[in-house]
Structures are given as structure tokens and as C-alpha cells.
Amino acid sequence: MSAIFGENLIFSQKNGHDVELVVFGDEFYARYETKDGYTVVYDTDRGQYCYAILLNGRFASSGAPTIKPVPAGIRRHFKESKDVRNEKFNQRYSKMMPNEPAVASNIARTIGANEGLLRGRRVSEGQVRGLTVLVEFADVSTNVTSEEVDELLNADNYTQNGNFCSVREYFQLVSSGKLHYSNFVVGPIKLSQNRDYYKSNLFIKEAMDIVVNDIGINLSEFDSKGEGIVDALNFMYAGRTVYEGDLWPHNHNINLNYGGVRTHFYMLTSLGRERVDLSIGTFCHENGHQLCRFPDIYDYGTRDGDFEKSRGMGRYCLMASGNHLNRGRTPAPVCAYLRHLVGWNEREILLNSPGSHEVHHGDYETIVKYETNNPNEYFLIENRTKIGLDSHLPDSGLAVYHCDTLGSNEWQGGTEDRHYQCGLLQADGHLDLENNRNYGDKGDLFAEVAELALSHDTVPSSRQWDGTDSGLMLSEISAPGEIIRFTVGQPTDVNLVTADVKADLPIPDYEAMGVSSEINIAEIGKVKAIKVGVDISHTYIGDLQVELEAPSGKIALLHDQESGHQDDLQKTYNSDAVTELADLTNEATEGTWKLNVRDMLRRDIGRLNCWSIEIEYESVDKIASGESMPNVVIPDINGEGVNSAISIEETGLVKDINVSVEISHTYIGDLVVELLSPSGQRAIMHSRSGDGKNDLRMSYDLSSAPALETMLDQQIKGDWTLHVKDLAKYDEGVLEEWSIELTY
Incomplete structure (x- = not known):
């Protein structure tokens, strides 16, 4: 499943130039709008995208192409009726997934029916070899070679086109070495029909007949379990991604038997036109379904009966929409919840006793877990600092997931009976993901928090889905970084004083005295940690010296004519990272703190705009x-x-x-x-x-x-x-x- 929520994409037209449309949906149901919000449909008679009208709750073409003025009476953001949308969704689902076990018609979508995972054959560990088939249409070819795709899927230290790694390296990394997934690449093969034909006619059988009967590929080479079933079957078609019909990137199953070996799950996505189009994101997402039976961690908008979609885990998991990060070149890792379900973790740290803990970024073999009195419901903690595979996340910090293997990411309501399978507790309490506002934004993760961050009466809270207190309390969360530290249980008292001043002081050019700005601190204690924020406008910050002076007169040099010709100094200095500031620990807090700024060279001038100080201190007896x-x-x-x-x-x-x-x-x-x-x-x-x-x-x-x-x-x-x-x-x-x- 590859869902699109409001992305601008390019679409081809039979009779006309390519058109840019905004897409909402997935391979089961999608809606398309112009950039200014008017719903469109593809008019097959005209061979163009035309403005949509509504007839009995169903889209129809107005006959007016998007290059023409909007017809009178057409409003923005038309949607089909709920019944029509459900009807179309179920038609597509039944067509594309006919071999699922006999369960309710739409159960195995975002709910993990198999202890949190999707039903079906799983090959999530060991040496797995997939077959990848490159496909061209009668009217669309590609300049991408099989060698280039082989590198994308299998190479060591792969960074072509800005990709973080190859597909093989991605799964080896996030599985902590448990899954070694390689692919044999064949093709490109040429199909008999033009591309538009395959929007409504799945090309898998035609392609496989060529692969097996004409090229002579032995499918038993791709059966790691010796069960007569192909482990992984991937199709990459020529040209840009087509977000329509059977060409929408997807993962489903098809039963084709060749010489006693049958196909089962397959994945389909685009190959692109040139090598620069190659990216690993969607390939990894769809193989997450195919190999590991991961469910989608977002909302299709049908199982809960409201047909209102939500973003689930947003950009924070490969199996939500994290495969799109950095244009698919740096997909988000598989989140801790799904890694836990397939057993990729070697170590489990329980948080059910009070204490101090730390989580390392990229430690994918460790699960940090808080258990509730319900065996299917628990919380997971993960370091999601913006480094490595997380470099392009919307936010940076500590992630807290509320998990229930019996839940579903269709259920955004958060009630006792209907709630997410895995939900991100958004630190700002805004519930943007549940309410379909965005894919994630700043404030979703817990950044540096000195006091209590999460408990039964905070927003968000750590209550169980039935409203009772889970007992999970988090406090004293350190800043994002390779290591994030935090405290579980009742927080210790933290003495913290903050102050800032709008100095607005011109900095004299080439004058040893410079300028000073003062902040008076009344609290009495000894410095444990200190943070200083500086905002200076200057045309050459390599001229500047900046120092912090404690009430005792002790000096900490923060900036010493560094960074050469760069403009403006806007920076935060932390005693955890700056040795000079660390030397001020145990200084008395009470008194006047000064920021001294000097311009040591001629010509360039500047201004001290403002500065701030934050001191964590140890109380002294009064x-x-x-x-x-x-x-x-x-x-x-x-x-x-x-x-x-x-x-x-x-x-x-x-x-x-x-x-x-x-x-x-x-x-x-x-x-x-x-x-x-x-x-x-x-x-x-x-x-x-x-x-x-x-x-x-x-x-x-x-x-x-x-x-x-x-x-x-x-x-x-x-x-x-x-x-x-x-x-x-x-x-x-x-x-x-x-x-x-x-x-x-």
C-alpha cells in the first residue's frame, strides 16, 4: 500500500500536455484536484483531465479540461458520497486481493490480524532472494538499466542519487542483521499494450509468462523455505509513477503456477525514466508488506465507518508515509512497534520500575517498553533524533508510541473499543495525525523537558485506552542527540531559572571594551548546567569575541573569532557540549550575569539583539x-x-x-x-x-x-x-x- 495525502504529482494525458494534480488516496480509492482545489476526473473520451461534477453522489466529467475556465456552478473540493466511495473501495479491494483468507471483507488492511501482523506467509529473517522484473510498455520505454537497478537493490555503500543506502542495506540495518534481502534483476521486458491499457488490466501474468517461458527464469531459486512459493516478486515499470488504477504502487497477491512453483505476494511500483528517478522508499515500504507482513500504519478511511482518513504514524514509520521522506531517498526506519512484532530486537528494556534510562539513536535491536495490565497494550520509547534514517523527519526528539496489537490505524477516535494499533503520542497534544492535518510537524516528539513530560494527567497522557492510569511517568528528558536520557517514575525536583533580555546594543567596531548586557538572577544555588542563547547581527562574525561572565567574575569564552566571513551569530551554547561553560558549574547563581561582546577587527559592524540564559542549579541552604x-x-x-x-x-x-x-x-x-x-x-x-x-x-x-x-x-x-x-x-x-x- 502506498498512500498519498495531498501531494502534487505529474500526470500524463493522451491529448494534451502533462498536468500537475494534487492527489488524495491509495490504489483502492483516490481523488484528484487541481492546484487551486477543483476536483477532476480523467475523461477517456477526450483523453484529458476534466473538471468533475457530481451526479447522484458520483463523479462525472463536465467535459471541460483543466486548461479551460472552471464551469459555472462547480465548487472546490468536491467529494463523492460515502456510499459511492465505499463501493469503489470494496470493488478495487476484492479485485486486487482475491486470495486472502475468508474473513470480513475489509479486515486485513490496517489491522494486524496475526498478533499485530497481516495474515500470510512471512519471510522476515535469514537469506531471502527476491525476483525483480523491469517492465516497459509498448509506448513507454526507460533509459534505466538493469545494472543500475541491481545497484539500487543490492549494492554496498550505495548513495547514488542521494539515496541513504540500497534496499538490501536498509533491511539489514533496521532488522539488526536478521534479514538479508537481495534481488535478482531481469529485464526490461516489453509488454504488448500501451501504458493506459494497464491502468485497468493488471500486467503481472503477461510479464511472468515472458519471464518464465521466454527468458527461462527458474522460480525455485527464489523459494528460501523450499515450499514451492516465490518469496518476493517485484515489478518496476517504465516511466514516472502512475497514481491510477492497477499502476498505483501496491502490494497484493496473485496465484500463478509455473513448474510446480507458484507466485503469492507481489509488489508493483515505477522504475522511472532515468537513473536519477531511482529511490528506495516505496520499494522498501511495499516489501515491508510482502516479506514481513507489516500492516499499513495509517487510515484508509473505511473500516471505522466514517470514511474520514487520518495520517496514523505520519512520516515517523516506513509503513505509514515515511517512505516518501527526502523524495523516497531516505525512508524512515521501520518503527519500534513493528520491529518488535517480527522479533528483530535482541534486547528488551522494561520501564516498569522507577529509574534513569538512556536510548541510543539507531539501536534497532533494542526495544524500550512499558507494560500495562493488558498483555496486548503497552508503550514503546524510541530515540528519533534527526540523524541517520531519521534525518528528514518533521521533528527531532524522543518518540512515545501507544501500542495495542488488537487495535487498528483505521480507528483514529481513540476510544476504549476503537483506537490505533500504534499511535504516536504527539508531545504538543494537538492530535494533528489523528485529525488528518499533516504528516507530522515540530512539536510531535519530546525534546528537552526538565520537568514532568508525560503522566496520567498531562496532555497527551499515558492513560490506557480504557481511561485508567497506566502508571507511566516520564520526566527530565534530555535534548535530542545520539543519546537521549530520561527518568521514569516520580520526577526529582529540578531547580531551573530562565531569563532573557532584548539588549539592542550596537557593537563598536575594533574596540577592546565592546559592549556588555546584564541579566540579574535572584535564585540562590550552585550551577549544575547552563545554557546561553545569543542573537547578534553582524556582517563578519569572524571579528567577534563573545563571553559569559558569572557574578563572581569568572569568564566563559563562547565565540572566539570563528566562522570567518559568515553573517550573524544566532546560536545556543550548552554546558553539556561547551567546555568553557561547563567550567562555570558550581558557581553561585545569585547575582549579575553579563554577556560581553567585542569586535576585534576593523570595517564590519553589528548589533547585539538579544540573549538568554537558562540555569539548572542545586539549592543551597538558606x-x-x-x-x-x-x-x-x-x-x-x-x-x-x-x-x-x-x-x-x-x-x-x-x-x-x-x-x-x-x-x-x-x-x-x-x-x-x-x-x-x-x-x-x-x-x-x-x-x-x-x-x-x-x-x-x-x-x-x-x-x-x-x-x-x-x-x-x-x-x-x-x-x-x-x-x-x-x-x-x-x-x-x-x-x-x-x-x-x-x-x-
């Missing part, structure tokens, strides 16, 4: 304190005693406490001294001990007065009260002064 000198008499044998309060303005929770008292008294065994927190919590520090000793001049802490432990984690803000009572006759005293010191 102290709040107060003292009071009430000099108040303590009444003798009086249970109410005296009180003295110290007001604390700071906010925080008590981590440590120290209280000092100065009481003059002739018999301290009469005294009880206690501390009351702002919330009313009490701690007795002295209780009639010391007998006949004079004066109580003492400092109390957690070790000398264990009762003070009740004050830990109390809010420090408010009035702290010292309460002193004399509970026996004769001796008297004075509460002279006292103080409190709170660490928070």
Missing part, C-alpha cells in the same frame, strides 16, 4: 534568623508565664533549627521553656531540669533538644514564640533575650 530582647519578668508560680515572639518574613520549610535563650533566674529547676511555630506546633526545650542552678543561658539544636524535630518541614514564615513558665515558689527571674536561626 538561613532566616531573628532576635528579641524583651527583658520581661517571669511571674513566680504562674502557669501562663510570659511570651516573646520573633517574626520571620522568609518563606520555606525548616531543615534545621537553633534557638538561644538568655534567662536570669535563681533556681532554673522551676522553669519550663518551650518554642511554638507559626502553625502552633510545640517543642519543650527545658523542663524543670538543673535543680538549684542559677541562670539559663543555653543554645538548643536538634541534638541537644530532640523535641525540636517536630519543627522540621514546618513553614518558617510567621511568628515564632518563646513561652517561659515558672512553676514553683520563692525564686524569680527575667527573660532577657533570645534568638532563633532557621535553615531552610
Whole structure:
């Protein structure tokens, strides 16, 4: 299956020049529009594409070709009725897949009926040799040679035409060496009819008769299991891809028997006109069906009854529309879900216990999985940084897939009973793929997130399809790269401060002092990591020195007359990658941070537009304190005693406490001294001990007065009260002064 969602493609006309149309659909059903949105159909009588009209919910030709003005009364984006679309879809499906097992008429499309995979013979491991037949029509030939196709399919280190690799190398890479898929190329062979004839007449039997009977190919050479069945049969036809009828690239089955060996699954796609047209994307996609029985990971728009298509996994999987990336030259890898289903992974990492983890890009043999209480439902994590096969993705970062082998990518609704087989949890929560808005965009993947990124109450959430909490929590996700680190479980507290300033400062030419711009940070702590963003307009950035100055005066040189004649310096510097910034770790965060910019050479000038700073820091203990000198008499044998309060303005929770008292008294065994927190919590520090000793001049802490432990984690803000009572006759005293010191 090769689906097209709104791509501009070139189509030939029997009577007229080629026309550019926008295509929506697949080999079962498709709709075509002009670039300005008017639906068209191919008028066989005129041999041209003409504007469509609707008759009883069905397209018909208006007779007006697209080179003419739009006829009156025709509106943009005509669609046939739901019933007509379903009728045409099912007619095509029944014609092209007559040998599927007897199941409901449209089951085996995007649902994996075989534990997530399509039914049928699978050859996804070992040495597999396919037969590829190059086909020319009576009226269309190609300049592409069999040698050039052989290189496309089989070569080592293949990079012709900008392809990432050959087809053989692609499957060897994504299968972690488990599938060695090569192809024997035969042809081109010449068919008897013109190309248009084969839009409605499948050419497979005619081509195979020539291959076996005329050329003498022995089909048993392509049966790795010795079962009398051809493993893989591929047809590549001359000319550009025809997105119509039986020439639309597809993968289906046909039962032809030659000398006791029969055909089964086959793949059909275009060869192109010149070598520059050769690309691996569609060939890999269709062989994903043929060899591995991968289902399509997008929506055909029929099984859920709404006939509204959705994008499924978009560009993020070969088996969605990822085969089209970089014009088919750098197809997306097979996603972790499908690799898991065919057993291409050697290692499985479970995330069901809290901890820190890392995922490596391109580690296709490892599956990172979070299991739910339903054996068919789980989450997978994958590093999809824009490198390697992922270079042309719409976004870069950590991918989270919600998987259910009993689901279907027809079911975009996301309900308990009808939901995707494999869905990308789009980090921005927009559900663009489900709502058919795009193939993927920036914000789909989890980029750098310091705090909680995913849980039961985030958007998107990690809830199971029945709405219950799966328990999966992700946080502290690092920036995209070869390695992405993240935390599973309750996130640790992260202290982060960010600030920016629009400096708008001209940079003096060839002046050692340069310019400085300041950002004041109030948070108190020690630097753990630091990131600085710089935006400078300049006509020759090789003149510039840029440095960050910490409040202590320590300097980190960020840019030192580098990059020569390039214009403008717009860059983010991260302590993970820049040694000079890493040297600022453990610096105090509080104070004035400066960006200093100097132009060290003559002639070119510039401006510091703006800059920003982000600091992750480790909290340091802070102290709040107060003292009071009430000099108040303590009444003798009086249970109410005296009180003295110290007001604390700071906010925080008590981590440590120290209280000092100065009481003059002739018999301290009469005294009880206690501390009351702002919330009313009490701690007795002295209780009639010391007998006949004079004066109580003492400092109390957690070790000398264990009762003070009740004050830990109390809010420090408010009035702290010292309460002193004399509970026996004769001796008297004075509460002279006292103080409190709170660490928070």
C-alpha cells in the first residue's frame, strides 16, 4: 500500500500536455484536484483531465479540461458520497486481493490480524532472494538499466542519487542483521499494450509468462523455505509513477503456477525514466508488506465507518508515509512497534520500575517498553533524533508510541473499543495525525523537558485506552542527540531559572571594551548546567569575541573569532557540549550575569539583539534568623508565664533549627521553656531540669533538644514564640533575650 495525502504529482494525458494534480488516496480509492482545489476526473473520451461534477453522489466529467475556465456552478473540493466511495473501495479491494483468507471483507488492511501482523506467509529473517522484473510498455520505454537497478537493490555503500543506502542495506540495518534481502534483476521486458491499457488490466501474468517461458527464469531459486512459493516478486515499470488504477504502487497477491512453483505476494511500483528517478522508499515500504507482513500504519478511511482518513504514524514509520521522506531517498526506519512484532530486537528494556534510562539513536535491536495490565497494550520509547534514517523527519526528539496489537490505524477516535494499533503520542497534544492535518510537524516528539513530560494527567497522557492510569511517568528528558536520557517514575525536583533580555546594543567596531548586557538572577544555588542563547547581527562574525561572565567574575569564552566571513551569530551554547561553560558549574547563581561582546577587527559592524540564559542549579541552604530582647519578668508560680515572639518574613520549610535563650533566674529547676511555630506546633526545650542552678543561658539544636524535630518541614514564615513558665515558689527571674536561626 502506498498512500498519498495531498501531494502534487505529474500526470500524463493522451491529448494534451502533462498536468500537475494534487492527489488524495491509495490504489483502492483516490481523488484528484487541481492546484487551486477543483476536483477532476480523467475523461477517456477526450483523453484529458476534466473538471468533475457530481451526479447522484458520483463523479462525472463536465467535459471541460483543466486548461479551460472552471464551469459555472462547480465548487472546490468536491467529494463523492460515502456510499459511492465505499463501493469503489470494496470493488478495487476484492479485485486486487482475491486470495486472502475468508474473513470480513475489509479486515486485513490496517489491522494486524496475526498478533499485530497481516495474515500470510512471512519471510522476515535469514537469506531471502527476491525476483525483480523491469517492465516497459509498448509506448513507454526507460533509459534505466538493469545494472543500475541491481545497484539500487543490492549494492554496498550505495548513495547514488542521494539515496541513504540500497534496499538490501536498509533491511539489514533496521532488522539488526536478521534479514538479508537481495534481488535478482531481469529485464526490461516489453509488454504488448500501451501504458493506459494497464491502468485497468493488471500486467503481472503477461510479464511472468515472458519471464518464465521466454527468458527461462527458474522460480525455485527464489523459494528460501523450499515450499514451492516465490518469496518476493517485484515489478518496476517504465516511466514516472502512475497514481491510477492497477499502476498505483501496491502490494497484493496473485496465484500463478509455473513448474510446480507458484507466485503469492507481489509488489508493483515505477522504475522511472532515468537513473536519477531511482529511490528506495516505496520499494522498501511495499516489501515491508510482502516479506514481513507489516500492516499499513495509517487510515484508509473505511473500516471505522466514517470514511474520514487520518495520517496514523505520519512520516515517523516506513509503513505509514515515511517512505516518501527526502523524495523516497531516505525512508524512515521501520518503527519500534513493528520491529518488535517480527522479533528483530535482541534486547528488551522494561520501564516498569522507577529509574534513569538512556536510548541510543539507531539501536534497532533494542526495544524500550512499558507494560500495562493488558498483555496486548503497552508503550514503546524510541530515540528519533534527526540523524541517520531519521534525518528528514518533521521533528527531532524522543518518540512515545501507544501500542495495542488488537487495535487498528483505521480507528483514529481513540476510544476504549476503537483506537490505533500504534499511535504516536504527539508531545504538543494537538492530535494533528489523528485529525488528518499533516504528516507530522515540530512539536510531535519530546525534546528537552526538565520537568514532568508525560503522566496520567498531562496532555497527551499515558492513560490506557480504557481511561485508567497506566502508571507511566516520564520526566527530565534530555535534548535530542545520539543519546537521549530520561527518568521514569516520580520526577526529582529540578531547580531551573530562565531569563532573557532584548539588549539592542550596537557593537563598536575594533574596540577592546565592546559592549556588555546584564541579566540579574535572584535564585540562590550552585550551577549544575547552563545554557546561553545569543542573537547578534553582524556582517563578519569572524571579528567577534563573545563571553559569559558569572557574578563572581569568572569568564566563559563562547565565540572566539570563528566562522570567518559568515553573517550573524544566532546560536545556543550548552554546558553539556561547551567546555568553557561547563567550567562555570558550581558557581553561585545569585547575582549579575553579563554577556560581553567585542569586535576585534576593523570595517564590519553589528548589533547585539538579544540573549538568554537558562540555569539548572542545586539549592543551597538558606538561613532566616531573628532576635528579641524583651527583658520581661517571669511571674513566680504562674502557669501562663510570659511570651516573646520573633517574626520571620522568609518563606520555606525548616531543615534545621537553633534557638538561644538568655534567662536570669535563681533556681532554673522551676522553669519550663518551650518554642511554638507559626502553625502552633510545640517543642519543650527545658523542663524543670538543673535543680538549684542559677541562670539559663543555653543554645538548643536538634541534638541537644530532640523535641525540636517536630519543627522540621514546618513553614518558617510567621511568628515564632518563646513561652517561659515558672512553676514553683520563692525564686524569680527575667527573660532577657533570645534568638532563633532557621535553615531552610
